[in-house]
Amino acid sequence: MTTIPRDTRDRPAAGGRTALPPSLETPTPPRRRRLGGRLRVLVAAAVTLVFVAPIYLMLVNAFKSQEKILDNPIAPPWPPTLENLTQALTRPDNLIPLGLRNSLIVAVVSVALIVPLGSAFSFYISRRSGRVKAAILVALSAGLMIPPQVTLLPTIKILTWIGLDHTYPGLILANLGGGYLSFAVFVYVGFMRSVPDEIIQAARLDGATGLRIWWQIVMPLVRPATATVVIFLTLWIWNDFLNPLFILGPLQGQTITTGLYLTIGQYSVDYGQLFGIMFLAGVLPVAGYLTVQKQFVAGLTSGATK
CATH class of the missing domain: 1.10.3720.10 (MetI-like)
Structure with a gap:
């Protein structure tokens, strides 16, 4: 049986509610943790994309002709060319x-x-x-x-x-x-x-x-x-x-x-x-x-x- 300490049991929390010890607090729901983790992954992916996008454009367009660059600059170079x-x-x-x-x-x-x-x-x-x-x-x-x-x-x-x-x-x-x-x-x-x-x-x-x-x-x-x-x-x-x-x-x-x-x-x-x-x-x-x-x-x- 869990015993609540006297100082925690007798001291009211903010709003008039009794504060519980950390062992009895309600844990974060697993669904909320998963949503927070996915949000962090999405933010990290967006920041990475911002830094990687210029490098990708430089690599793919260095091996494409002028016409293909103007037509679709984000497309992969196929067939690649060394003319540039x-x-x-x-x-x-x-x-x-x-x-x-x-x-x-x-x-x-x-x-x-x-x-x-x-x-x-x-x-x-x-x-x-x-x-x-x-x-x-x-x-x-x-x-x-x-x-x-x-x-x-x-x-x-x-x-x-x-x-x-x-x-x-x-x-x-x-x-x-x-x-x-x-x-x-x-x-x-x-x-x-x-x-x-x-x-x-x-x-x-x-x-x-x-x-x-x-x-x-x-x-x-x-x-x-x-x-x-x-x-x-x-x-x-x-x-x-x-x-x-x-x-x-x-x-x-x-x-x-x-x-x-x-x-x-x-x-x-x-x-x-x-x-x-x-x-x-x-x-x-x-x-x-x-x-x-x-x-x-x-x-x-x-x-x-x-």
């Missing part, structure tokens, strides 16, 4: 091959410079006192909070002053500052906090310098963080449109994003070639992600079971 990709790669102005090459060079060089700079600075920050670390992180957070459009004009003026405007070194130098470096520092600092101080002290007792400790001991331990930084920064730099458009200029060269913009006509659009260019622009980032996806997933789930 061929026309994009064999344009007389070489706009797409040059754009892919330039985007790859800019992204690789920028990330190759940001990773060692960000990780070394993060190693220095992670070993400082609380106030010094907090002050530096607050200053770096401005790079994440200030929109890049606000700093675009001052950046161009600085590059013009030092003679690097309308050049690829100037574009790479612009990528080293702002939110890209701040993002790398914040990711690395979070991972380097988990590196035990005993390992650092033991290496110093063995005569290792700070540079050697950072490169040979700390960097292998934060490999998932490096994969996370590389993937995010590569995608951001690859998809960047404003910096290449204003820093390089349309007459000095282009990346794949500005090249895609230049292929859109004023009065007519070749949708088949446009979707083919979109497909080519997405192949390299997807291939890079598949190469380091294990380290990327490890970086996202690090500490989840601690």
Whole structure:
């Protein structure tokens, strides 16, 4: 026989009704639970469809002719054709091959410079006192909070002053500052906090310098963080449109994003070639992600079971 506690039995609930203990409350009907679960599934499916629909349209229309795209853009490509990709790669102005090459060079060089700079600075920050670390992180957070459009004009003026405007070194130098470096520092600092101080002290007792400790001991331990930084920064730099458009200029060269913009006509659009260019622009980032996806997933789930 279940006994109701005295304090629960004597205290009236809201509305003058006696509150029951959790063991005697009426459970949620199974039908209501099933309806709630189905509603959550429908909402999740709708949100997923919103994100997947542009990718689906790009994939199916990249292998369809202009007539079939205009007739039914959501239909699967049957029979598929490679004419769109061929026309994009064999344009007389070489706009797409040059754009892919330039985007790859800019992204690789920028990330190759940001990773060692960000990780070394993060190693220095992670070993400082609380106030010094907090002050530096607050200053770096401005790079994440200030929109890049606000700093675009001052950046161009600085590059013009030092003679690097309308050049690829100037574009790479612009990528080293702002939110890209701040993002790398914040990711690395979070991972380097988990590196035990005993390992650092033991290496110093063995005569290792700070540079050697950072490169040979700390960097292998934060490999998932490096994969996370590389993937995010590569995608951001690859998809960047404003910096290449204003820093390089349309007459000095282009990346794949500005090249895609230049292929859109004023009065007519070749949708088949446009979707083919979109497909080519997405192949390299997807291939890079598949190469380091294990380290990327490890970086996202690090500490989840601690």
